[in-house]
Amino acid sequence: MHFISRREWAFLALVFLYSFIPAVVGLVRLPELLGAPAIIPPNPRAVIDPLPITLHILGSSVFCLVGAVQFLPSLRRCRPALHRALGRIVAVAGCVSALTGLWMTVAYAFPDTLQGPLLYVARVTLSLAMVALISWAIVAIRSRNVAAHRAAMLRAYAIGQGASTQTALFLVAMALFDTEPLGFSRDLLMIGAWVINLAIAELMIRRAFAARTSGAVI
Template sequence: MHIISRREWAFLALVFLYSFIPAVVGLIRLPELLGAPAIIPSNPRAVIDPLPITLHILGSSVFCLVGAVQFLPSLRRYRPALHRTLGRIVAAAGCISALTGLWMTVAYAFPDALQGPLLYAGRVTLSLAMVAFIAWAIVAIRSRKVAAHRAAMLRAYAIGQGASTQTALFLCAMAFFDTELQGFARDLLMVGAWTINLAIAELLIRRTFAARTSDAVI
């Protein structure tokens, strides 16, 4: 797409690289969930009830990868029809990702080492918040509140990208402690990753709002 600038291509490459491990690991697990031999270590919860995790992998991959394209100014400016079409796909994928995440949190039996009360509460709260942000984004754009639409989608995207930040933090923790975190420490790291993403999203929203306010004054 020649309308995309080099800076935007660099942004897409960075997001795709950041999303690589959770997206690829999830997609590699799909054949196992469909009955093929396991390529990576088996997940017993997924084998027993493969539907929610299959939908979650597909929804999350589309939301994180296609969703990144939606933030490109060039796409919105020169291909508004494509932006709207992709937006519908991304919104649906995001809701699938969030609702199946909630489904697995409530329905799967996690050992305490992998999910304690903190992580359980965080997953339930953020799954519902992600759906709420997407719903508000749809309402906002239908009311032509573009800034509110973009802010809501950025917050939803920050939640959806939680697995990428969690992966990065887990790799750092394993390098530092030379062991995999479990129990409360694991819960804290998982929730902390979402907190970091949402904090960055709020900074970007405030920075964008401040820049536009400054331009309006000038």
Template structure:
């Protein structure tokens, strides 16, 4: 990775920092489920069905951290084999994260304070979309359509990074309002975080990726 530019290392560090709080929270939950001391508030759903939660945590962290490398031009240019190998891992991790997230949404019983009907349906739609984007990205690169491949993976990545944005939005809410959001307010913050990510992804796609890949199908 010695060919990575300084700006790319900075971008990677920012992504890791952005993902840090939900990643650490998830890993703490995994340690608890493995028999470690309880640090986070007790979650009865985690105790009843730990497997999908652990799958979701591991796959989400891998998707978000390893996926960051895939957007760096230096890796694609100087390490194409590594880019392809990491891409396969990221695609599998993303699908596992989405499928386990869908499983928990469909089969876990959440109180209305944590998940209302709007958030329930948005989670289902985004989970399906995330899988669809990843599959579309694989099909696009097999057709040598680099722009469509990059755009689809960036959209999937924006969905996968939802927890990171939700963490920062939730903390900001507590700082300014003074209490944790619940009920419809929580639903709105969670959904709004995904909207922010997807809007940011579209801006990057049509301002940064499109000009660079307009004629690139190699």
């Protein structure tokens, strides 16, 4: 991987660090879901119906960690075949993550303190949006519309990374108020994390568009 620049390695390190807590907590829960003794406090919903959360953990981990590699310009430029191969894996993992997230939202019985109507609607909407964006990204790249492909995948990635930003906001909230947000405030915090991610994604897309336009003019 000598073709990856130091700046890109720094980007990967930052994304992996940002994804560390939700990814590791999810992976640590896998033995419990497979019947082993719980390492962290058990999740009753997961124990009763472990399949969707197991698939969600695996799909989300692959999508967030391997997906970060896909954004490296040097990978696309120097190893296009690898980029395409990883892209297929990331697309499947992203759809698995989104659809199992939708599955859990609809099938699991959440107490109102952990999921109110607002968060329920947001989760359903964003799960469907993530699948739609990944599907559109596939259609776009098959049509050789690279800009649309990258924009759609960046938006899907912003949704998929929601848990990382939610973790960061939860840590800040608990540090400030010395208590875990619950009820409506929790819903707002969870949704706010997706809003932040999508806003950053839109800024990056606009910046890339402006750079292409400027280059075309020159």
